[in-house]
Amino acid sequence: MTVIIDGKAASARVVEDVTGAVLQLEASGHRKPGLAVVIVGDDPSSHAYVGAKSRMAKQCGFNSIQHTLPEETSREELMALVASLNADPDIDGILVQLPLPKHLDSEPVIQSILPEKDVDGLHIVNAGKLATGDLKTGLISCTPAGAMILVRQIHGNDLSGLHALVIGRSNLFGKPMAQLLLNANATVTIGHSKSRDLPELARQADILVAAVGRAEMVKADWLKPGATVIDVGINRVAAPEQDSGKSRLVGDVAFEECAAVAGAITPVPGGVGPMTIAMLMANTLTASGLSARE
Amino acid sequence: MTVIIDGKAASARVVEDVTGAVLQLEASGHRKPGLAVVIVGDDPSSHAYVGAKSRMAKQCGFNSIQHTLPEETSREELMALVASLNADPDIDGILVQLPLPKHLDSEPVIQSILPEKDVDGLHIVNAGKLATGDLKTGLISCTPAGAMILVRQIHGNDLSGLHALVIGRSNLFGKPMAQLLLNANATVTIGHSKSRDLPELARQADILVAAVGRAEMVKADWLKPGATVIDVGINRVAAPEQDSGKSRLVGDVAFEECAAVAGAITPVPGGVGPMTIAMLMANTLTASGLSARE
Numbered sequence: 367m368t369v370i371i372d373g374k375a376a377s378a379r380v381v382e383d384v385t386g387a388v389l390q391l392e393a394s395g396h397r398k399p400g401l402a403v404v405i406v407g408d409d410p411s412s413h414a415y416v417g418a419k420s421r422m423a424k425q426c427g428f429n430s431i432q433h434t435l436p437e438e439t440s441r442e443e444l445m446a447l448v449a450s451l452n453a454d455p456d457i458d459g460i461l462v463q464l465p466l467p468k469h470l471d472s473e474p475v476i477q478s479i480l481p482e483k484d485v486d487g488l489h490i491v492n493a494g495k496l497a498t499g500d501l502k503t504g505l506i507s508c509t510p511a512g513a514m515i516l517v518r519q520i521h522g523n524d525l526s527g528l529h530a531l532v533i534g535r536s537n538l539f540g541k542p543m544a545q546l547l548l549n550a551n552a553t554v555t556i557g558h559s560k561s562r563d564l565p566e567l568a569r570q571a572d573i574l575v576a577a578v579g580r581a582e583m584v585k586a587d588w589l590k591p592g593a594t595v596i597d598v599g600i601n602r603v604a605a606p607e608q609d610s611g612k613s614r615l616v617g618d619v620a621f622e623e624c625a626a627v628a629g630a631i632t633p634v635p636g637g638v639g640p641m642t643i644a645m646l647m648a649n650t651l652t653a654s655g656l657s658a659r660e
Numbered sequence: 661m662t663v664i665i666d667g668k669a670a671s672a673r674v675v676e677d678v679t680g681a682v683l684q685l686e687a688s689g690h691r692k693p694g695l696a697v698v699i700v701g702d703d704p705s706s707h708a709y710v711g712a713k714s715r716m717a718k719q720c721g722f723n724s725i726q727h728t729l730p731e732e733t734s735r736e737e738l739m740a741l742v743a744s745l746n747a748d749p750d751i752d753g754i755l756v757q758l759p760l761p762k763h764l765d766s767e768p769v770i771q772s773i774l775p776e777k778d779v780d781g782l783h784i785v786n787a788g789k790l791a792t793g794d795l796k797t798g799l800i801s802c803t804p805a806g807a808m809i810l811v812r813q814i815h816g817n818d819l820s821g822l823h824a825l826v827i828g829r830s831n832l833f834g835k836p837m838a839q840l841l842l843n844a845n846a847t848v849t850i851g852h853s854k855s856r857d858l859p860e861l862a863r864q865a866d867i868l869v870a871a872v873g874r875a876e877m878v879k880a881d882w883l884k885p886g887a888t889v890i891d892v893g894i895n896r897v898a899a900p901e902q903d904s905g906k907s908r909l910v911g912d913v914a915f916e917e918c919a920a921v922a923g924a925i926t927p928v929p930g931g932v933g934p935m936t937i938a939m940l941m942a943n944t945l946t947a948s949g950l951s952a953r954e
Contacts, residue, residue, distance in 0.1 A: 489788075490785055490788035490789060490792065490794075491784055491788055492788070493788035493791045493792050494785055494788030494789075494791060495784060496791070497787045497788060497791035497835060497839070499831065526854040527854065527856040528856075529855075529856070535842060537791075537792045541791060541792070544850075545791070548829060548850055548852075553851050553855040553856070553861070554849065554850050555847065555848065555849040555850075556838075556842055556848050556849075557847050558842075558845075558847070560821065560845040560847075561823075561847040562821040562822075562847070567847065
């Protein structure tokens with residue numbers, strides 16, 4: 367029987383653990399972990415994401431602060447806000463919602479966040495810590511960290527002897543995911559748009575992680591029977607079978623046919639997706655340095 | 661005909677390029693690039709390495725400064741020296757020879773070097789830049805950077821469609837090497853001591869890079885015919901055929917038998933080895949920020 371990996375349930379467990387830790391902190395007289403979310407401009411989907419993050423932070427019992435800046439905010443104003451949050455002892459985590467308006471270059475803004483408050487795991491110092499296997503003092507990018515929890519749910523913490531293929535080599539997901547798998551002792555292959563014969567590579571993988579943004583690219587005949595399939599893609603496609611003009615979300619994996627061959631597989635939606643926001647909460651607790659004192 | 665990749669010649673070309681650039685700098689009135697090498701204690705082989713680096717730096721026309729500190733140097737004294745070199749505008753590169761005496765933890769010392777003067781490429785910021793594909797502003801660890809030059813000599817700059825296997829996952833070599841190969845568009849697999857069936861993985865590799873420290877582990881039947889083989893191992897083994905008590909250096913690859921199958925292969929010694937010190941010179945020129953002004 368193929369295991370359909372339930373990301374919503376795994377995400378809820380992470381949030382429950384974080385919430386429990388915060389309650390314990392409060393009971394022993396500590397302050398709440400503080401998360402500051404910064405959003406610039408009026409992009410509706412960015413506002414929806416930020417709203418969800420702020421709500422989840424409150425649900426976890428965090429001190430949740432949202433800074434909403436107008437579209438025309440200058441680089442200096444944004445950098446000054448980040449600097450004040452860096453200096454604020456009640457703020458443990460700072461998240462600047464991306465993308466920023468076009469006149470603002472995101473890279474210097476992200477790099478100006480103190481690495482130890484960079485709960486999105488995007489700072490070059492956190493990338494360097496992950497790349498050198500320092501998972502204790504670094505903050506790890508939320509989506510790969512969440513995907514790893516789903517992998518561990520199936521295979522445990524030690525992936526020795528297992529071959530993992532990550533398709534996609536972005537800084538946000540593919541590269542950190544490969545480093546996490548390697549750190550857990552997997553043999554890791556990174557494939558991408560310039561790779562020859564991805565299906566043949568995929569057929570050798572005990573763990574296949576797809577993060578390319580191409581709807582249902584991974585087919586059943588790409589899979590080693592019994593493989594664990596982690597689908598990070600979220601693609602909107604037309605769904606004329608429901609109604610003309612309707613659309614639906616699919617992953618990078620052709621779910622129905624692959625579920626028949628895989629040993630375990632994440633659905634889209636409801637797989638990796640819900641993990642990202644949960645790991646943001648876990649990172650904020652980690653950044654507070656308070657979790658160790660439970 | 662198998663190409664025996666000549667690391668000594670490639671290394672000499674790098675040094676020649678650096679030396680030429682320094683001559684041009686001087687001719688146009690710029691100061692020389694400055695390299696400070698710090699050695700603590702009396703370890704004879706460390707002194708031999710440092711001597712070779714200082715001689716090469718002089719040969720390149722650098723302002724080469726060596727700081728030799730006694731074995732009993734305290735952490736505070738060493739950190740104070742690094743701080744003064746960080747602040748010295750005539751010093752572009754700082755190298756602290758490892759290993760340090762046992763009472764000194766090397767990690768905080770290395771991390772206290774300014775990333776832009778870290779010509780060994782060991783700072784977490786340089787690891788992060790490499791991990792995120794920023795090869796322009798980061799300094800890259802010398803041995804993998806040198807190994808990449810040998811790979812490029814055979815395959816050019818774009819490794820699209822080629823499959824590379826790196827055996828070994830150290831922070832000093834395996835991980836940065838994998839990142840460099842990935843950045844050049846290779847499909848990259850990282851194998852290591854916990855990998856199952858390395859020979860089978862190796863037989864799929866167009867480029868095989870071995871860095872495990874096990875004498876002649878890679879055999880001819882591990883190779884895809886025509887593969888490029890980069891041997892980073894340096895192992896001393898008994899050589900009774902020469903004289904009882906004698907020893908010789910061998911790599912991680914069984915050279916004679918592999919040379920018969922490979923398309924191109926590095927010897928040991930004379931392959932990757934000579935590249936390391938040459939890349940230290942290239943990194944110092946890069947760190948000086950002067951190379952761009954030629």
